[in-house]
Amino acid sequence: MSRNTISRSLHDLGLSAWFGGTLANAVALNPAAAKASGASDVGAVANAGWDRWTPVNAAAIGAHLIGSLGQIGGNKARIKDQQGVASMALAKTGLTAAALGVTAYSRVLGKKVSAHQNVPASSGTKPAMGTPPEVAAAQRQLRMLQWAVPALTGALVVVSAFAGEQERPSEVHKGIAKRVLG
Secondary structure, three states: OOHHHHHHHHHHHHHHHHHHHHHHHHHHHHHHHHHOOOHHHHHHHHHHHHHHHHHHHHHHHHHHHHHHHHHHHHOHHHHHHOOOHHHHHHHHHHHHHHHHHHHHHHHHHHHHHHOOOOOOEEEOOEEOOOOOHHHHHHHHHHHHHHHHHHHHHHHHHHHHHHHHHHOOHHHHHHHHHHHHHO
């Protein structure tokens, strides 16, 4: 297996797990936690799920980043010579940085929520009447951010598909010709 194939595989596998896991948790885990036996158990259930996902998510993000760096290294010439590749690589880098930032901030908020295991909550991201104010504030922010990570990583999937199209030999030739001929 070539170095580029390994890099692409790490990139794609990591990105798909990052996207899919956060989407599944937003769609299923947070609302499902509301089905816990009591309001104080709701937060504990959601926290347990997110805490179990965190190391898997970290590994997925790590694989994605290692694969991304490998792809950049393997495509230096295309980035320099093929029209459109540098701007696509810049867009991917910006989206990746934004997704990393939102993921990191979400984890900080998640730790605030997770530190209070047995507090009442309506769902994983909805406070209840008796939720402590600092936990409620973090939950309200997480309610919005739970959708931001899948949106950003989903955009990365789309841009990555476009990047794959740029690697077709016909596109490489067209892109290099446009760069050379202006």
